[in-house]
Amino acid sequence: MKVSVDLCVVPLGAGVSLGEYIAACERVLKEAGLAHELHPYGTNVEGDWDEVFAAVRRCHEVVHDMGAPRIFTTLKVGTRTDREQSMKDKVDSVRQHLGEA
Numbered sequence: 001m002k003v004s005v006d007l008c009v010v011p012l013g014a015g016v017s018l019g020e021y022i023a024a025c026e027r028v029l030k031e032a033g034l035a036h037e038l039h040p041y042g043t044n045v046e047g048d049w050d051e052v053f054a055a056v057r058r059c060h061e062v063v064h065d066m067g068a069p070r071i072f073t074t075l076k077v078g079t080r081t082d083r084e085q086s087m088k089d090k091v092d093s094v095r096q097h098l099g100e101a
Contacts, residue, residue: 008042011068
């Protein structure tokens with residue numbers, strides 16, 4: 001099953017600047033070959049359910065290995081079975097309704 005998620009991984013006890021941890025997760029997503037887009041408060045990811053959730057787990061493993069004793073993660077998960085729809089398709093649809101397409 002295909003899935004789209006909005007992933008936000010927040011290391012706790014790792015200091016104030018978290019960019020290096022977020023970059024590590026971005027590398028995990030890239031290495032997994034998943035379509036993803038970083039935004040200011042997380043990352044949108046799309047792909048096969050098992051591959052996406054394996055990458056989320058790997059993000060946790062990598063961030064813990066970097067020294068973060070705790071991690072708080074939020075996920076928004078969306079699936080659909082009536083047709084395939086990418087992140088780009090969703091954004092394009094809204095832009096079309098705005099008259100920008």
